Amino acid sequence: MPLMTMVQALNLALDQSMAADPDVLCMGEDIAVNGGVFRVTKGLLEKYGPKRVRDTPLAECGIVGTAVGMAIAGLKPVAEIQFSGFTVQAFDQIEQNMARYRNRSRGRYPINMVMRCPYGGGIRAVEHHSESREAYWAHTPGLTVVIPSGPRNARALLNAAINHHDPVVFYEPKAVYRAFKEDVPDEPETMEIGKARIVRDGTDITLISWGAIMRPTLEAADDLRDLHKVSVEVIDLLSIKPMDTETFAASVSKTGRCVIVAEAPRTCSVSSEIIARLNETAFEYLQAPIKRVTGYDIHFPFFQVEQHYLPDSETIVEAALETLAWK
Amino acid sequence: MRPRSAPAVAGNGHASARPRAPALTAAATSLDLGAIEYLQILNERGEVVNAARDPHLPDAELLKIHRAMVLTRKLDIRMLNMQRQGEMGTFAPGLGQEATQIGQVYPLEARDWFAPSYRSFGAQLWRGWPIEQLLLLWDGFFEGFGPPPDVNDLPFSIVIGSHVLPAVGIAQAIQYREDRAVILTNFGDGAVSQGAVNEAFNFAAVVKAPIVFICENNGWAISMPVEKQAATQWLAQRGVGFGIPSIRVDGNDVLGMIVATRDAVDRARNWKKGGGPTLIEAVTYRMSLHTTADEPKVYREESKVRAWESKCPINRFEKYLVHRGTLKAADCERIAKECEDEVLAAREKFRSRAIPNPREVFDFVYEKMTPELRQQQAEYFAKLDRKGIK
Numbered sequence: 001m002p003l004m005t006m007v008q009a010l011n012l013a014l015d016q017s018m019a020a021d022p023d024v025l026c027m028g029e030d031i032a033v034n035g036g037v038f039r040v041t042k043g044l045l046e047k048y049g050p051k052r053v054r055d056t057p058l059a060e061c062g063i064v065g066t067a068v069g070m071a072i073a074g075l076k077p078v079a080e081i082q083f084s085g086f087t088v089q090a091f092d093q094i095e096q097n098m099a100r101y102r103n104r105s106r107g108r109y110p111i112n113m114v115m116r117c118p119y120g121g122g123i124r125a126v127e128h129h130s131e132s133r134e135a136y137w138a139h140t141p142g143l144t145v146v147i148p149s150g151p152r153n154a155r156a157l158l159n160a161a162i163n164h165h166d167p168v169v170f171y172e173p174k175a176v177y178r179a180f181k182e183d184v185p186d187e188p189e190t191m192e193i194g195k196a197r198i199v200r201d202g203t204d205i206t207l208i209s210w211g212a213i214m215r216p217t218l219e220a221a222d223d224l225r226d227l228h229k230v231s232v233e234v235i236d237l238l239s240i241k242p243m244d245t246e247t248f249a250a251s252v253s254k255t256g257r258c259v260i261v262a263e264a265p266r267t268c269s270v271s272s273e274i275i276a277r278l279n280e281t282a283f284e285y286l287q288a289p290i291k292r293v294t295g296y297d298i299h300f301p302f303f304q305v306e307q308h309y310l311p312d313s314e315t316i317v318e319a320a321l322e323t324l325a326w327k
Numbered sequence: 328m329r330p331r332s333a334p335a336v337a338g339n340g341h342a343s344a345r346p347r348a349p350a351l352t353a354a355a356t357s358l359d360l361g362a363i364e365y366l367q368i369l370n371e372r373g374e375v376v377n378a379a380r381d382p383h384l385p386d387a388e389l390l391k392i393h394r395a396m397v398l399t400r401k402l403d404i405r406m407l408n409m410q411r412q413g414e415m416g417t418f419a420p421g422l423g424q425e426a427t428q429i430g431q432v433y434p435l436e437a438r439d440w441f442a443p444s445y446r447s448f449g450a451q452l453w454r455g456w457p458i459e460q461l462l463l464l465w466d467g468f469f470e471g472f473g474p475p476p477d478v479n480d481l482p483f484s485i486v487i488g489s490h491v492l493p494a495v496g497i498a499q500a501i502q503y504r505e506d507r508a509v510i511l512t513n514f515g516d517g518a519v520s521q522g523a524v525n526e527a528f529n530f531a532a533v534v535k536a537p538i539v540f541i542c543e544n545n546g547w548a549i550s551m552p553v554e555k556q557a558a559t560q561w562l563a564q565r566g567v568g569f570g571i572p573s574i575r576v577d578g579n580d581v582l583g584m585i586v587a588t589r590d591a592v593d594r595a596r597n598w599k600k601g602g603g604p605t606l607i608e609a610v611t612y613r614m615s616l617h618t619t620a621d622e623p624k625v626y627r628e629e630s631k632v633r634a635w636e637s638k639c640p641i642n643r644f645e646k647y648l649v650h651r652g653t654l655k656a657a658d659c660e661r662i663a664k665e666c667e668d669e670v671l672a673a674r675e676k677f678r679s680r681a682i683p684n685p686r687e688v689f690d691f692v693y694e695k696m697t698p699e700l701r702q703q704q705a706e707y708f709a710k711l712d713r714k715g716i717k
Binding site for chain 1: 440482491495497498500501503522526690691698
């Protein structure tokens with residue numbers, strides 16, 4: 001199995017999906033000749049030609065709106081929004097059409113499309129380039145929202161998203177794009193959308209996270225084990241909507257304690273939703289209030305100070321210890 | 328308040344040293360956007376004024392077109408009546424726009440696509456949507472939105488101009504598959520102010536998409552007259568700015584509409600041979616309400632409406648048909664009666680089907696219901712059960 005970065009793994013998923021299915025096409029700003037600003041679509045133009053790898057005019061609303069039309073006509077477009085911060089320009093088409101067409105056509109026109117968006121902070125980007133707004137999309141009926149955390153699951157999830165018969169918002173943690181490599185098998189691999197993964201087994205406390213912040217969460221789990229002799233269970237959510245309540249409810253029912261770690265602002269967020277669901281499913285097993293380590297309800301800070309905004313392993317360890325100490 | 332002649336920024340000695348930009352003169356601000364053709368084949372008296380563009384349709388076709396316009400009007404009037412009696416939800420009448428409606432879809436083949444906005448039931452009838460389904464739709468039954476199986480249309484859009492980008496996407500899918508279909512989409516004068524519509528023009532122009540844009544300029548976006556909607560002299564000039572061949576048509580002249588649209592459909596079908604999108608501004612008038620929730624007396628004078636009465640698309644077409652001997656005056660009454668009967672028969676079908684089914688509201692959100700939805704559906708069904716609702 002070759003070692004790959006997330007960028008390479010995503011490229012592999014696109015390449016293999018396009019090779020397997022002539023209805024799959026890629027579109028977006030600077031994705032063809034330039035191979036995408038992060039090079040996720042590099043080499044695809046040469047392989048599949050300009051009909052299937054399309055540079056579009058610079059208009060996100062136009063990209064999503066025309067992708068919806070292609071999906072209505074039975075194609076499977078994978079539309080790249082260069083940075084998730086620019087999805088707001090496309091909000092109109094995402095909410096009014098992408099999310100609704102199956103329902104408003106009474107099933108006649110399902111929307112088999114993927115909207116890929118690099119999201120999140122930590123790469124010293126300019127303003128509007130670091131947001132984590134997954135909660136917006138999770139709130140919209142009709143959408144499916146997934147966020148991989150590493151090269152291998154990114155490849156498998158993107159395969160799944162391209163073959164999903166409903167529109168998928170695919171958030172790519174750009175801080176992970178080239179941060180580390182993993183073995184990614186040559187043969188196409190997929191995964192079920194809506195399933196979380198238990199990435200560490202443990203019995204004392206559950207840490208739930210997703211996307212780029214899985215890394216400090218896993219570092220924190222290591223420190224808790226090595227320095228504090230705590231048995232930590234770590235869950236990688238992977239799918240924001242649908243959300244695998246069963247997996248985290250079972251885990252928290254076992255450990256009785258939970259910390260949720262997220263990059264997004266706290267209020268009305270995915271972390272809020274997890275707490276609500278644990279309240280419904282694991283209330284009688286809780287031994288301490290559920291704690292959150294999240295971003296703040298502020299505009300994402302400019303990059304000279306962004307490291308202080310993002311959750312780090314030290315803060316996560318502290319939150320876990322406080323939760324464990326609660327009697 | 329400071330006097331108008333005072334400088335906008337208080338001077339600190341530097342301002343006066345700055346070179347002054349030349350003042351824009353009237354000449355510099357009036358841009359030449361090029362000539363826009365205005366097509367009219369039948370004038371208000373039903374006379375052929377542009378014989379060179381007469382499509383010379385056979386009598387049987389002319390009669391089909393006439394009947395479709397009459398049926399559209401009968402349905403319109405009946406729906407307003409039903410709404411006023413509490414038997415219909417809020418709907419958008421299309422009175423006076425029958426020629427625009429039928430003329431734009433007449434040149435389409437069944438396999439072509441049609442992406443309408445909401446004031447389109449004339450065109451929808453022509454495309455094969457049953458009257459009773461349109462009644463269901465406007466009476467608040469989501470079932471009405473699903474296109475009939477053999478009709479290649481989108482459900483009409485509600486949000487102004489939101490369907491135009493997807494329509495361009497469908498045109499691109501047609502190109503992708505090298506199909507010979509085209510797509511036609513319509514929207515009103517207000518929609519040209521929407522960013523999404525302007526993006527759609529641009530996306531279509533850049534790839535020479537096989538699409539026909541029909542801007543039904545009926546003079547009003549609820550209370551906003553078209554003069555306040557855009558600063559260009561004609562809305563069709565918007566297309567020129569995007570590199571899209573554009574034309575204005577008398578939207579109350581069904582032959583003019585047919586010819587303009589037929590030419591545009593041909594251009595779209597020949598996208599590989601230099602064709603592509605066309606923008607048609609159909610100049611018509613909203614004789615009735617924006618919707619049944621609207622009161623035009625608040626914002627427009629009745630005299631303006633009366634000025635358009637003599638331009639009625641159905642009267643002028645009947646005059647033309649009678650004059651050329653295709654129709655006798657007595658036939659007009661008979662056809663009106665037959666159309667009225669057709670609408671009433673459809674109303675009966677509508678009444679027999681107008682039974683709400685609150686249990687299907689979760690069914691079309693996703694292909695497979697998510698665990699969340701299954702749980703919420705169970706709660707919702709339990710609520711209905713408690714209330715004894717089937």
